[in-house]
Each structure stands twice: as structure tokens, then as C-alpha cells.
Amino acid sequence: MIVRTHPTVVHGTLVSSALPDAQLAGGSDVAVNSVTDQFAAVRPGDAFIACEDAGDVHSAAKAAVARGAVAIVSERFLPVFGVAQYVVDDARNAYSQLCHAILDCPSSQLNAVAIAGGHGKTSVAMVLDSILNIAGRNVATASNQFTRIDAQRSRFVLPTTAPAVAEFMDEALASGCRQAVVELSEESLRNKVASAAEFDVVCLTNLHGDHAEGDLSPQACRDAMATALEMLTPHGMAIFNADDQDSMRVLAEYDGPALTFGLSDTADITATIAEQHTNEQMFLLTAGDETAAVRSKVIGETHVANCLAAAAIAKVYGVSLSDIARGIERVTVVPGVMHRFDAGLGVSVFLDRGTTPIARGAALSTARSVAAEKVIAVVDHACSVTEKLADKTIDTHGLANEEVVTEAVAKVLAALEVSDNKQLRTITEKLTGIALAVMSASEGDVVVVCGLDSRTARQRRVSVSMSEEQLIQNLMYELAAQQKKAA
Known part of the structure; x- marks a missing residue:
């Protein structure tokens, strides 16, 4: 409505x-x-x-x-x-x-940005929101994880229906924002929920989804994501991922203004990773003749690529490279993207919700680059990617009755309210798998929790009283206390 x-x-x-x-x-x-x-x-x-x-x-x-x-x-x-x-x-x-x-076509009165692609959309939206706020721009952002109007968290409206997109832009305009950022999923594009909106920038994060949704072929999914370009205004700017072959094929047939981003030498906006550690990374961001050093608390090449996409969009709007760097650095956590937990156990634990083989591979490759010793993967079901890239894989399926970590997991679960028993069992299995990984790890090891929860933030919030991040952090504290008690 x-x-x-x-x-x-x-x-x-x-x-x-x-x-x-x-x-x-x-x-x-x-x-x-x-x-x-x-x-x-x-x-x-x-x-x-x-x-x-x-x-x-x-x-x-x-x-x-x-x-x-x-x-x-x-x-x-x-x-x-x-x-x-x-x-x-x-x-x-x-x-x-x-x-x-x-609603009197609110998008025509805004500088509107659409972010589409197989994955990375929420990260790009989050980083771009930070950059534009640092640059003093009034911006409204609607993503799969959050809705913010001029730096203030707003009512949670997922941009997945035609009324939701129109109402979000109307709210942005009413709040005095001049810029609006909308994340559009492949399903949203197929349902044409934003087809009447006017976007002066469309960014395709990538088109290489690992699997098709429903009965659609991978090519049909890629074609659906590419339709985002049809919503550009006549003089709008399209932004493509130079590291994604499918995106480059679309660019080859595109005859409008375009920018590219990526870690390859051929991109307009590129970067070189100079340092990478378990708690931060530093990269050199280059746009034309300008270069800026950026220090990020979120690690991994995937995050750098998402930062480059956000930087490319910001450059279209004339944001300085120094403000772009500051905006990137202000984002210290991207929910579900190599989210790091540490409780003084000497073991770094990362949560990455990527469910596809490419996403899991990227997370484990990042862990490998910063691990002093072993990489341990915790997954709901083992696959060839985790078996190949991890030194050890813990499959959480069926771990709900594991007795060795009952005390630590039970204490975390005691503070949790869950809507149904099936979900409680799933959470118990996940926490048990993480606990087993941490207890079997040595100092310098890295534990990666891969793709255990791909639902939206709203779905998780509605059905569980505590976020997945809170659950894992509380478990880390309990394991640290258990270790101290044993010593």
C-alpha cells in the first residue's frame, strides 16, 4: 500500500x-x-x-x-x-x-543510486552510506540489512515491493535528503519493483551468481540483474566490476557512460592490498592520478572490491578521495562479512554468511592469508570448497547432542528466546560446531563460520531475541571463562 x-x-x-x-x-x-x-x-x-x-x-x-x-x-x-x-x-x-x-515521482527529485548484482550489494550500500555522510551529503539508504534516513536508522522497509521502493524515496525526499541508495535483489528486478524509478547511477557488483533461484537458469538470473541498467536516466552512469567476466560482457554491449572498478589493472577505480592481518588490512586506493592509503577493520579482497564499487559511485557525485577513504575506514563491521570475534583465546573467529562456493572460497582464502597456523571451517554441510581450502572442517549437522560443550553453549542459550524448537536445534548445532572448532584450535589458528544463516536481518530479528553476532560473541566469552576456570 x-x-x-x-x-x-x-x-x-x-x-x-x-x-x-x-x-x-x-x-x-x-x-x-x-x-x-x-x-x-x-x-x-x-x-x-x-x-x-x-x-x-x-x-x-x-x-x-x-x-x-x-x-x-x-x-x-x-x-x-x-x-x-x-x-x-x-x-x-x-x-x-x-x-x-x-507519490509525485519522488525519484525524479533525488540523486538516486541502484545497487544490483549477485552478492556484495549490502556491503557496497553500507560503505557508500558512510562515504556520503562523511562528505556531508544528506543520504537515505535502503538495503537488505538496514534502512537509514540521513544517518538515522529508520523503520525497517525492505526494498522488495513496488510500494516499499516508492515510499522509501518519498520518505527520503520528505526528510530533506538529496541522495537515495537502493539495494535491488535479482528477485526484485524480476518483479520490476523499481522499474518506474529514475536512477542516475546503477552499479552492478557482479553477475557471477553460483546458482540460479528457483527454476531459473544461471543465465536467466544474470539477465535479470542486468536489467537494472534499463532504469538509468538518459545521461546516467553505469558502474561495472572489471574483475567479473559476465559484467564485462554486458559492458561490451553497453553504449552509455560507464566506470569500472576492480583489483585488476584495467579498472578505472582500483586498489592494491599492502598489508593484511586478522584484525585489519591496508590498501592503496587509486582513482585516476590520485591514490589514498585506506586502513580497514574488515578484511578480505571481497571487501576491498565492495569498497571500490562504493568509491566509484561516490566519484560520480564529486566526492573527494580523502572523504572516500575516511568513509571506508569508518565502517568497522559489515554484518556477516568476515565479522571478527575475539575473547583473548588466541584464536580469531570470523563469521561470513556467504552461502555460495565462490563466497565460501573467498572467505577461506582470506583466512588462509592471515592465519599463522591452521584454518578451521565450520559449516552446516561440508562441500568440496571447504574440504579443499580448510585444514579442518566441522559439519554442524547433528551436533545438537554434543556433550563436550554443553555447559558453554547452554549458558548462551539460557539468555535466548526462540520462536520454535526447530530453530533452537539449528542454533544449538551452530554454536556447538563453533565451540568445538575453538576448543580444538591452537594459538594462531583461524576459525571461519561459513554461510550458516543467509536470512535477512529482519527475519532473524523477528524470530530470535538475539542476533547471530551476539550469540557468537557471548559464546566466545563463555569459552574464555571456561578456559580460565580450567586453568
Whole structure:
């Protein structure tokens, strides 16, 4: 549903004005203030979008009219009478168009950025948000992990529906922001939730997803992610990952303004890693003739690449390299990206939520580069990548009854409220696997907890009273106390 985020006199938006190519198949043109694609959410006076991929559109449209819908938007004429019916080529696209029109097209009044790709989107959004704030820009950012409006955490709205994207941009504008950053997943792009938005920068972090979603082929997924470029304004800037072959193939066929980033020598924005340790890394960031030294608490080449993507976007908006460096350095933790835990045990523990082989490989390769001794992987299911890159792999499946760490894990679980027993068992297995890894490690070893929880921050927050990061840190403290007691 559409809800304005600032006071205004609402006169309604003519559906024909928002959808000029639609054919009015019945009734008279109407003005609406709200639209939804969920018939159960329809309120009197709403427009209802009947999407063909959502089930029985005829029954849904009839139910919407019964609830008070005054307009039906569909891809074919439906035998539903007494309301205005608009036939369009693409209902999903029409949904986005109508949402933005009702809110007076807020993206046209913003410097809007879309971040799309297989992975790394949230990291890029987080770093870019930090850079733009350091540079004194009023920015609103909606990502898979957080929503922030002008440096303040806002109501949690995932940019996964057409109303959510439009409302986020409306809220950004109402809050005085001039820039808006939106993370768009492959599914969001397929559903065209932001197709009516105007972006003057689109960044493709990469197109090399390891697996297709649902029944889609890997190529179909890559094609869906590349459609983000279609949302660029006529003079907008596209940003590509020079280290990603699929992105470079798209760039070869792209005829608009473009920048590239990557750790290769051919990129416009590049970097060289000078030092790498378990608690920080230092790299030299180069943009044209300028170079800046950047010290980051988040380690790994993947993080550096994400920083370069954010730097490329910032350069489009004229941010200085010194502000870019300061913005990167201010980000000390990226949730789920080589998140480091330490309780004085002499063992570094990293959480990396990457679930694909490429993501796991990157995390373990980073651990290998900073480990003084062994690399121990903790995974929900062993795979060829962990077996190849780790000295030891602990599979957490079935570890809930492990007795050797019952005391430490039990103390952590005692402070936890979980919504169901199945989830409690899963958490117990994860913590037990981590505890076993830490207890078997020697000083200088690195433990990497790989891809154990790929759900969004909101999903984790709703179902569990404590974040995964808090659980692991508390476990580390309990293990340290247990070790001290034993000594």
C-alpha cells in the first residue's frame, strides 16, 4: 500500500495519467490515492493490480472489487464489472508506475543510486552510506540489512515491493535528503519493483551468481540483474566490476557512460592490498592520478572490491578521495562479512554468511592469508570448497547432542528466546560446531563460520531475541571463562 510520509493535500492520481499506454476497457477513468497487488489488503477507493504470476487473477480481481477497489489493472480483460479496468502489457511494471505517480515521482527529485548484482550489494550500500555522510551529503539508504534516513536508522522497509521502493524515496525526499541508495535483489528486478524509478547511477557488483533461484537458469538470473541498467536516466552512469567476466560482457554491449572498478589493472577505480592481518588490512586506493592509503577493520579482497564499487559511485557525485577513504575506514563491521570475534583465546573467529562456493572460497582464502597456523571451517554441510581450502572442517549437522560443550553453549542459550524448537536445534548445532572448532584450535589458528544463516536481518530479528553476532560473541566469552576456570 502507498502511505505518504509527509503532510500534503491529496487529490488523487488519474490512473490514465500514470499509465498512458493502458487501454481503458470498462467504466470511466478514476483517480486513486492507493494501490496494492494483494486483494486481501484492498481498501475502498484503491486500485488493484492483478498480476498473472500471482494465481487466479479473475478470482482475485472479483475479491478486490468486493472489498471496494475502484480500478483493476491487468494484462488482459477480466470479466469483472462495475469498475474501471485498465489493460496493460506488463502488470508488474504498471504497479511500479502507479506507485511512483501517486507519490509525485519522488525519484525524479533525488540523486538516486541502484545497487544490483549477485552478492556484495549490502556491503557496497553500507560503505557508500558512510562515504556520503562523511562528505556531508544528506543520504537515505535502503538495503537488505538496514534502512537509514540521513544517518538515522529508520523503520525497517525492505526494498522488495513496488510500494516499499516508492515510499522509501518519498520518505527520503520528505526528510530533506538529496541522495537515495537502493539495494535491488535479482528477485526484485524480476518483479520490476523499481522499474518506474529514475536512477542516475546503477552499479552492478557482479553477475557471477553460483546458482540460479528457483527454476531459473544461471543465465536467466544474470539477465535479470542486468536489467537494472534499463532504469538509468538518459545521461546516467553505469558502474561495472572489471574483475567479473559476465559484467564485462554486458559492458561490451553497453553504449552509455560507464566506470569500472576492480583489483585488476584495467579498472578505472582500483586498489592494491599492502598489508593484511586478522584484525585489519591496508590498501592503496587509486582513482585516476590520485591514490589514498585506506586502513580497514574488515578484511578480505571481497571487501576491498565492495569498497571500490562504493568509491566509484561516490566519484560520480564529486566526492573527494580523502572523504572516500575516511568513509571506508569508518565502517568497522559489515554484518556477516568476515565479522571478527575475539575473547583473548588466541584464536580469531570470523563469521561470513556467504552461502555460495565462490563466497565460501573467498572467505577461506582470506583466512588462509592471515592465519599463522591452521584454518578451521565450520559449516552446516561440508562441500568440496571447504574440504579443499580448510585444514579442518566441522559439519554442524547433528551436533545438537554434543556433550563436550554443553555447559558453554547452554549458558548462551539460557539468555535466548526462540520462536520454535526447530530453530533452537539449528542454533544449538551452530554454536556447538563453533565451540568445538575453538576448543580444538591452537594459538594462531583461524576459525571461519561459513554461510550458516543467509536470512535477512529482519527475519532473524523477528524470530530470535538475539542476533547471530551476539550469540557468537557471548559464546566466545563463555569459552574464555571456561578456559580460565580450567586453568
